[in-house]
Amino acid sequence: xxxxxxxxxxxxxxxxxxxxxxxxxxxxxxxxxxxxxxxxxxxxxxxxxxxxxxxxxxxxxxxxxxxxxxxxxxxxxxxxxxxxxxxxxxxxxxxxxxxxxxxxxxxxxxxxxxxxxxxxxxxxxxxxxxxxxxxxxxxxxxxxxxxxxxxxxxxxxxxxxxxxxxxxxxxxxxxxxxxxxxxxxxxxxxxxxxxxxxxxxxxxxxxxxxxxxxxxxxxxxxxxxxxxxxxxxxxxxxxxxxxxxxxxxxxxxxxxxxxxxxxxxxxxxxxxxxxx
Amino acid sequence: xxxxxxxxxxxxxxxxxxxxxxxxxxxxxxxxxxxxxxxxxxxxxxxxxxxxxxxxxxxxxxxxxxxxxxxxxxxxxxxxxxxxxxxxxxxxxxxxxxxxxxxxxxxxxxxxxxxxxxxxxxxxxxxxxxxxxxxxxxxxxxxxxxxxxxxxxxxxxxxxxxxxxxxxxxxxxxxxxxxxxxxxxxxxxxxxxxxxxxxxxxxxxxxxxxxxxxxxxxxxxxxxxxxxxxxxxxxxxxxxxxxxxxxxxxxxxxxxxxxxx
Ligand SMILES: Nc1ncnc2c1ncn2[C@@H]1O[C@H](COP(=O)(O)OP(=O)(O)O)[C@@H](O)[C@H]1O
Ligand SMILES: [Mg+2]
Numbered sequence: 383x384x385x386x387x388x389x390x391x392x393x394x395x396x397x398x399x400x401x402x403x404x405x406x407x408x409x410x411x412x413x414x415x416x417x418x419x420x421x422x423x424x425x426x427x428x429x430x431x432x433x434x435x436x437x438x439x440x441x442x443x444x445x446x447x448x449x450x451x452x453x454x455x456x457x458x459x460x461x462x463x464x465x466x467x468x469x470x471x472x473x474x475x476x477x478x479x480x481x482x483x484x485x486x487x488x489x490x491x492x493x494x495x496x497x498x499x500x501x502x503x504x505x506x507x508x509x510x511x512x513x514x515x516x517x518x519x520x521x522x523x524x525x526x527x528x529x530x531x532x533x534x535x536x537x538x539x540x541x542x543x544x545x546x547x548x549x550x551x552x553x554x555x556x557x558x559x560x561x562x563x564x565x566x567x568x569x570x571x572x573x574x575x576x577x578x579x580x581x582x583x584x585x586x587x588x589x590x591x592x593x594x595x596x597x598x599x600x601x602x603x604x605x606x607x608x609x610x611x612x613x614x615x616x617x618x619x620x621x622x623x624x625x626x627x628x629x630x631x632x633x634x635x636x637x638x639x640x641x642x643x644x645x646x647x648x649x650x651x652x653x654x655x656x657x658x
Numbered sequence: 659x660x661x662x663x664x665x666x667x668x669x670x671x672x673x674x675x676x677x678x679x680x681x682x683x684x685x686x687x688x689x690x691x692x693x694x695x696x697x698x699x700x701x702x703x704x705x706x707x708x709x710x711x712x713x714x715x716x717x718x719x720x721x722x723x724x725x726x727x728x729x730x731x732x733x734x735x736x737x738x739x740x741x742x743x744x745x746x747x748x749x750x751x752x753x754x755x756x757x758x759x760x761x762x763x764x765x766x767x768x769x770x771x772x773x774x775x776x777x778x779x780x781x782x783x784x785x786x787x788x789x790x791x792x793x794x795x796x797x798x799x800x801x802x803x804x805x806x807x808x809x810x811x812x813x814x815x816x817x818x819x820x821x822x823x824x825x826x827x828x829x830x831x832x833x834x835x836x837x838x839x840x841x842x843x844x845x846x847x848x849x850x851x852x853x854x855x856x857x858x859x860x861x862x863x864x865x866x867x868x869x870x871x872x873x874x875x876x877x878x879x880x881x882x883x884x885x886x887x888x889x890x891x892x893x894x895x896x897x898x899x900x901x902x903x904x905x906x907x908x909x910x911x912x913x914x915x916x917x918x919x
Contacts, residue, residue, distance in 0.1 A: 549753040552714050557768045557817065558741035568756050 385650050395646020401639025408456040416450035420606050424450070428622050442611070442625050443618055452632055454606040459636060462519065463589035466526035470584055473527065474534025475570060475577050481535070482542030482573075483565040493539070496532045504529025508591055512600045519602045526591045530584055534577050541573035575651070582644015586637045593633055608633050659726060660687035661857050662711070662825055667720035669706055680706040681717070682881035690824060691855040695868040695889060697904065698878030704861045707878075708829045711859065712746055713737060725824065742772045742821035749830035751810035755802045761788070761813055762798040768820040787816040791846060808839035812846065819850060827859045832867060844871055865908045869893050877901050 390396050412420075424447040429440040431448070439448035481492040499507070508525035515521050545551065546569060554564045595601050596609030608629040615625030669681040681703045688694045696704045709715045711722060713729070722729040725743060732740055748754035755764055765784045769775045775783045785795035791812040797805060805813070811831065818826050828847075832840045848871065850856055862868055868875055872889040877900055885898040896902045 549748045549750065550756050552709075552712075553746070553748065553754050553817075554756075554767075555714060556712055556741060556744075556746045557821070558738040558771050559767065560738065560771075571758060572756070 389646050389650045392646055392649065394642045395649070398639050398642025398644070398646055401635050402643045405456055405460060405636050405639060408453050409460045412450075412453040412457045416447065416453055420450040420454040421446060428618065428625075430622070431624055431628075439628055440624065442614060443622075448611075448625065448628060451606045451611055452608075452628060455608040455611060455629060456632070456636075458519070458602075458605045458607045459589050459592060459633070462523055462526070462592040463585045463640070466523045466530070466588040466592070467581055467585040469523060469527035470530035470588070471534050471577060471581060474531040474536075475538045475574065476566075477531070478535040478538025478540075478577075479542050479565050479570045479573060482539040483546055483561070483569055489539075492535075496535050499528070500532045502529070504587075505591060505594065508595060509598070509600065512595060517595075517600050517602055519605060522592060522595055522600075522602060525595070526588045529591070530587065533584070534580055537580060538570075538573050538577050541576055542569055545569050545572055579648045582641050582648070585644070586640045589633070589637055589640065660723075661690045661692075661725065662859070663687040663721075663723040664707075664711065665721045665723075667707070667710060667722070668718050669703075669710055669715065670718050679881045681710065684720075684878075684881070684883055686876050686883070686886065688825065688857050688859060691851060691857055692874070693851065693858040693860050693872045695872035695875040696859065696861045696878060697863060697865060697868055697875055698884075698900065699904070700863065701880075702878040703881040704863075704878060705829055706881075708746070708827050708859065708861055712744065712827055739772070742768070743824045745818035745821065745823040745826045747811070747814045747818050747826060747828045747831040749834055751807060751814050751834070752803065754814055755810070757803060759802045760798070761800050761802060761805065764802060764813060764817055765798075765820060768817060772821050774821060783820075787820055788813075790819070790850075791816040792842075808835060808842070811835060811839075811843055815843070815846065815850070819854070819856070822854070823856060825857045825859065827861070829861045830863070831860075833862065833864065840867070847871065863904075865893050865904060877904065 390399065423445040425434065425437050425441050425445050427441060427443055427445040429437055429445075431438065431440040433440065437447055437449070439452065442448055442451070477492055477496065481489040481496075507529040511525040511528055512521055551564060551568060554568050559568070592601065593607065593609035593612070596607035597613045599610075599613065601607045601610050611629040612626050612633075615622065615629070619626055664687065665685045667681055667684045668679060670677045670679050684703075684707060686694065696707060698704055706715070710717050713732075717730070724740070727740075729740075762781070762784055765787055766780055769780050769783055770777075781798070784798055788795050788797055793809060793812050793816070797809065797813075802810065802813070814831075832843050835843060844867065847858065851858065858871075860868065860872055868889055874887065875889040875892050876886040877884045877892065877896075877898060879898070879900040884900045885892060885896065892901060893905060896905050
């Protein structure tokens with residue numbers, strides 16, 4: 383059976399894939415379906431959902447189209463979640479590989495730095511970083527990555543420690559390969575699978591962290607974010623609860639979708655490796 | 659002058675609170691184009707000597723002269739450049755290659771690293787190397803894990819000779835192979851030695867194989883040299899206790915010596 387078929391046969395993975403596909407479709411179609419500024423006023427304020435079919439999910443306190451905001455928010459969530467997770471995985475894999483492969487003083491220094499980052503709760507770190515540097519999309523990405531690269535770094539280091547004792551690494555030294563080439567061309571690619579297996583959890587956590595930062599008003603002010611929408615809706619929670627509930631549900635489904643699809647991928651690749 | 663001269667080489671490992679000498683004051687030399695065998699029971703320090711000679715680990719004491727230079731004094735770039743002359747073939751040809759590698763990549767690496775052939779020229783060189791070790795050029799795009807154990811060991815030998823070394827260290831290089839494949843690989847090694855005057859440091863616990871390929875032999879026991887000399891002379895009439903024990907433990911050999919007497 384092909385890995386894709388096996389992946390789609392597990393119901394959780396299938397559900398995750400559907401959710402993720404919907405999210406990606408939303409993100410990609412946002413500016414096609416809702417061109418122009420999603421933060422522009424589109425109708426009367428606080429229009430409830432399902433009243434006006436040109437504004438299916440109604441409008442918020444300022445009369446902005448909630449559906450348009452939701453689509454554009456999907457874009458921000460996905461962009462921040464994926465880039466922050468990718469940055470964390472790349473930095474973690476590089477630091478872990480250098481530490482594990484070089485050993486000695488290099489390992490010692492890099493792992494002390496990793497410890498230092500790990501002792502600070504990652505959300506506090508992100509909060510402090512954005513507060514100091516100021517909110518923009520790039521800064522939010524860096525802030526989230528700062529708190530998440532340590533996990534991948536530890537996993538990569540542990541894997542590299544076992545791989546560097548293998549004969550093929552000795553073989554690479556014997557043919558005169560440069561140590562950095564050995565570390566990144568020969569060792570790192572073989573250390574990646576367990577690191578990549580963490581990516582679904584990291585993407586999900588990054589999306590949540592972005593939402594939390596936006597909720598606290600520390601997101602990029604020029605972009606619609608789900609966290610920002612929830613915060614906005616909170617002020618009128620009694621009269622218009624849907625303004626918080628709609629982006630809240632979107633967030634939950636997104637995190638669930640990323641997590642389920644990620645686990646499904648890990649599962650199918652693990653099965654495949656187990657069989658061969 | 660000898661190609662490789664090892665003097666008073668010592669390597670200790672800490673085990674618990676006591677240190678053991680894996681290699682203890684070992685000296686030997688290899689001439690150009692010569693095969694020196696290292697034999698001894700498991701744990702006698704053969705692999706440690708191989709790794710010391712290749713500078714994969716550093717000795718606690720001793721001296722290694724290779725091609726007339728103090729080999730232990732070479733550092734980083736100079737050492738990497740000199741590695742072209744000193745190659746290795748491992749026991750398990752599957753473990754000796756990156757699991758993601760293809761045959762072509764495995765042979766491309768030494769040619770690229772030592773600037774032996776330009777990018778455009780390398781595919782031709784790789785094909786020639788494959789043919790030199792008795793394989794066909796159409797093996798090049800195959801993944802290392804797809805080919806047979808015997809083919810893999812031939813690729814390992816092709817990789818070792820790619821940089822035209824003067825010495826190849828072979829640590830149990832034929833021990834994992836079937837008897838028939840083993841004979842073919844030994845023939846290939848003898849052929850390469852005749853044509854290109856490569857010297858071998860040939861590590862094996864199989865005295866029959868050593869008798870067939872080596873000029874001289876060094877018998878090790880617990881990190882020390884127990885006996886050394888002409889390979890046939892030592893194997894036919896061992897003087898040391900460990901030599902006698904090793905010969906007694908080799909059944910095939912026993913029969914041939916009995917037949918001869
Ligand atoms: N990295 C190491 N750490 C501790 N002890 C080692 C290490 N490498 C080898 N030894 C010890 O050194 C001795 C010689 O090992 P080795 O050279 O592998 O023997 P052989 O190849 O002859 O079987 C053994 O007692 C082994 O346990
Ligand atoms: Mg050994």
